[in-house]
Amino acid sequence: MKVVYGVDINYMKAWRAKEHAISLLRGGPADGYREMPRNIYMLKNVYPNSHVAMHKSWDNRFMYLFIALHSMIRGFEYCRPVVVVDGAHLSGPYQGTFVSASTLDGAGEGYFNICIFDL
Template identity: 35%
Template sequence: MYFANTTSPTKYVVRCKERSCPWRVTGTNQLNHERVKTFIPNHTCSLRLSGDDNPLVTAAWAAETCLGLFGRPEEIKPSLIINYIKLHWGIVISYRKAHMAKEIILEIKCGNAKDSYRILLAYAHELVRSNYGSNIHILRERELFRNRDDSFLRLFWAFGSFIRSLRPLVLLDGTHLRGKYHAILLVACAVDGDGGLFPISFVVVKNENDDSWSWFLTHFHRNIMSSEDKVITV
């Protein structure tokens, strides 16, 4: 496709590179507000616009087009992005490009992982301030390896209300965290009065190994079990 100006700078025509193809968009641009007047979505040319992916569409454009569709992060799905663009623009994009658009939308709405780690200390302070009895501990590279690297290594936290509801039986488990920085989430859970599970404390670590579990259980015993008179089975 190419951009062709018509009678004035406030009017535009975007049409297919193949001049015999009827696909085109016409509109106006006044005071930085664009308005589409005509849209002919059908291609009759030999360009690859109806295959698995339109090479002229970028992930950034797809993200901008679909940004207002989603209210919550869990609603953002590549399949919905693909279907919306195909339905409203008559353009097919690949799943990979739709997934890239999803990541762009998530970053716009939720921020990126790097910036989130930068405010970890502020989050820890606010968590303790607003949740009475909560405990949180952050371990950085320099504290473990005695160097100047101030980057995040491990995080332990437990909400005060969960600590006060501690039961005699504690269950331990771990799961992988998906995202830019792959990590492991270790969790200590208990059983409530209705037989359901509720979490007591959490730990984010780089790897699940004996050292990580030992660090977790040390803080668990020091900050939670030490304040309990009853016997707890882990």
């Protein structure tokens, strides 16, 4: 900023300006939730026979999103009978839990995953 515009600013001011510019371009967390119905519609069209469902509370607030693509569902048929389920607590604007179920294929080489976001 000093070389190009002749303005001397500190690191935190530059950081906040960058974050503000990114939020203007991408929007905030709430904007992502508004896009979700459109993304779910596209997932259902691109991946037929998949299970994609968004669940909301009684006051129309987002609770969680379940996605199980048809190819992954079919892939579980050929997997070992051991499924690992793991969860991670999310922080920041996306507080909640990320749950993932994973298994190896019959040859022990590929992974199949199903993920759930519970906010």
